[in-house]
Amino acid sequence: MRYLPLTQPDRAAMLAAIGASSIDDLFVDVPEAIRLDGPIAGLPGHASELAVERHMTALARKNMSAGDGPFFLGCGAYRHHVPASVDHIIQRGEFLTAYTPYQPEIAQGTLQMLFEFQTQVARLLGTDVANASMYDGSTACWEAIGMARRITRRGKAILSGGLHPHYVSVARTMAKYTGDALDVAVPALTAETDLEALIAKIDGDTSCVVVQYPDILGRIADLRPLADACHAQKALLIAVVTEPVALGAIKSPGEMDADIVVGEGQSIGVGLQFGGPYVGLFGCKDKYVRQMPGRLTGETVDADGRRGFVLTLSTREQHIRREKATSNICTNSGLCALAFSIHMTLLGEAGLRALAAANHAGAVAAAERLAKVPGVRLVNETFFNEFTLDLGREARPIVRALADKGILAGVSLGRLYPDEAGLANGLVIAVTETTTAEDVETLAQALEEVLA
Amino acid sequence: MSAINQSGWRPTAPQQGGNAAPTFTGNKALMLEEPLIFEIGDNHTTGVEVAPPVTATSRLGGLARTAAIDLPGLSEPETVRHYTRLSRQNYAIDLGLFPLGSCTMKHNPRLNEKMARLPGFADLHPLQPIDTVQGALEVIQQLAHWLVTLTGMHSVAMSPKAGAHGELCGILAIKAALEKRGEGHRKVILVPESAHGTNPATAAFAGFAVEDIPATADGRVDTAALKARLGPDIAGVMITNPNTCGLFERDLRTISEAVHAAGGYVYCDGANFNAIVGRVRPGDLGVDAMHINLHKTFSTPHGGGGPGSGPVVFSERLTPFAPLPFVEKRGDHFALVEEETAQDHHADSFGRMTAFHGQMGMFTRALTYILSHGADGLRQVAEDAVLNANYVLRSLSDVLDAPFAASGPCMHEAIFSDKGFAEGFSTIDVAKALIDEGFHPMTMYFPLVVHGAMLVEPTETESKATLDQFIGALRSVAERALAGDETLRTAPHFAPRSRLDETLAARKPVLVWKAPETTAEAAE
């Protein structure tokens, strides 16, 4: 067995040193009746590297991967080009196989990287501070709602209909146990977002309003009036960004006075990976930092006066606070945060702005072309790299039919909102720098065919 | 705050290093100091090329970001060098033993990485039509089958994102089951004193009151005290097995029977499953729910702090309450049960814990590892892990206090304490001195039931030669602590940094970089 270095003579010598006659002596505390006397029946035995590779490759071949043809899916996960050096660096053993940096003297690589990540995220989101990452965008979103409860000591959260429905589901699950009251809605296939309606709902019991930017249909609205309305009632504005590349083109939520900004960082540096692992982004205003969940890296000095970094404010965490911790979350998404940070360093502001501009231009061109397909209506007036089409009939079977033609045509709203008949005709299309003009033309013609 | 930044990356204190003069750069040969990207990059440099936009129309609704974002860029060569230099300031399992008891890491096989990167897994969108992702769902199904079979349980929830998230999953299922039974008044979860802090944090989040169960002098749960506390207000117990003192809870089956008889559920923290996989099945111990940290038992990389993955196995009676989504085999077809079909036949599920379907990238790695070892290899994994831990325990118990050495063989980890150290010396001094010896320190000051605890978990992927060297190093350092060697207090001496000021970091938190004030500004 190639991952086990002990030899039979080693094992014999070690047992002798311990004073045990056989390995079974070391398992005497397991009640005899339930000890397994050999490998579990019905499971295969060990296999060579080549055999395992064959098995896994055969499974991988059963999937149609995003690169196999024209691809237009978004809704919380986006396909961007990740530079080769990103994956090279994250596979360095010193990053890949390090543990949480509990011993800062021999973990400055990870800690400095996280400090750089925190700064990059804060600047991107427009917040004063950011943490060292969360599991993903959906869990970050729920954590933000919990944080708003602790800050305002109120338990009523208003969730925009434009918030990703999986994020709403996660919040609903958790709120059952914390007692938060959630005011939820579904989106309408209109150009306008529900900002006005949200403003009308805010009252003195509201802990926070949660709004996605751009929203699940790709729409963009100025958050400033909503922030003002929240603050007038001493409630917090939480903005959720599922496509961080957008912030290379549009104002950050922090610039519009959002109090907490969370996001899904997958777009930058992290591949699609069928939904995970991803990396949750979490930033907030300075004054709320001690209520922020998750790991934080801070700057300090060592005994010789040299700059260094440590995990800090850990008294908020459950290994110290136990039942009084700010959150149940015990880890971050370190390696994905590293991938995000490397990609962001390669981009820099200039590269990020160029990438965002290319995404937006590609999406504008695609929207114009697809809106010309007979029977198709472009729902959005505003969007970044993702927009919604009303196909005039149920979108989900059409997506399936196009998949058979080798086109992954977008996310049908029927997949995300199975119970909402009013959304069944909606198809959300994402266009990134990986989408070519030919891809768009292929999709447009295929749509013309199936809708004819 | 900026004052700290101004200290810069160049050492501001005299160099140590025998007769050598301080270097101009602050570097020491292969030990290279590295500035922050904010100090070496700028807003105009980029390491990527993006095709220029084809049109100029804007649909941004007048919200264009006009102010500078201040994200510094570096060229590709500079980027590779920056991160490579940073990486060399990290300890890692690829460099040596990582004996972090209860948390540890084993060798991370590179085949796992290669398989996870196959485009058929890595380049899949989570919302693709189900027919286009049958291979991915089959991976989830195959891994689920292994986990259920190895644990002797009934089902598994794959979506939890990490161990603590898995704990939450198990506890929420217990809560949902109690409410379904109309027994939501059961509000108390019993947790042993030696438990990891996540256990009480999780139970409290779910609205339970947490009560400690004492430990016996031999380091196990006090079964009599636990049984005496059972009653109509008890929702369940959370027990770690093997426990955080490195011992197998011999009475767990008896405890489970008593808890079940009293109407409660048994949550097992499966962080240490790596010690018993293939030797005993938690299902045979009466466990109702248990999370498995895929990194710890099934070798997925820890990445300097995640991503993790924490699938939860369930007994038959908790299965109906498991979260969405999950994969179901229907004939030759793999279906994904999401919200949409939940009402049909999974109406009691407590809901969704995360967007999409869990840590797929970790599933491919864990399945690769499991297939490599097979049922026979996984049993050998547990045996070698336990053998290595006992070898460490018995090789050092003459020099270090081993509070539970008489409690029977240890399982995955050996526990020592700082008893007998010279006045003023503690566990941290030993830990920091191990850094100078080229090892990552053990877990310190945990579990709380042992004063000055040192928890050593070597794992099965260490050779006897490595263990012998580690034992020699720890023996040497322990002897210095017993003798009161003052140089221990300033260890580590040879690491990239000496002891860092955590008090300063917490009193005046500097969490993001700010440009140092220029001399002119500072003078104002």
Next chain:
Amino acid sequence: MSRYFTQDHEWIDVDGETGTVGISDYAQGQLGDIVFVEVPEDGKKLTKGDDAAVVESVKAASDVYSPVSGTVIEGNPALADDPALVNSDPEGEGWFYKITLSDPSELEALMDESAYEAFVAKL
């Protein structure tokens, strides 16, 4: 003015109906370097034994229980910028909050300085 102590190592100075609360020198010594103190808001009503404040060192966080019932007049604003005051002058400048006592008879159950010294000596 008289000073009383609790078994949880809080002290309270009482002047008429107004009390000033902090933690004892013994307590700060046990906690080590204090990095953060959360004091109660003005106007907060406390019952004897309630969690009134939180004090954090690098590795530990502890709740401070109110030794008496009453209404908070003010939290010590100096602790926000300089939590180390709790280490350097725990029974002076490092006070936590001032409170209007609603039931001065509660003081009878507390220890005076010499009783507290004897109590600590036995720990």
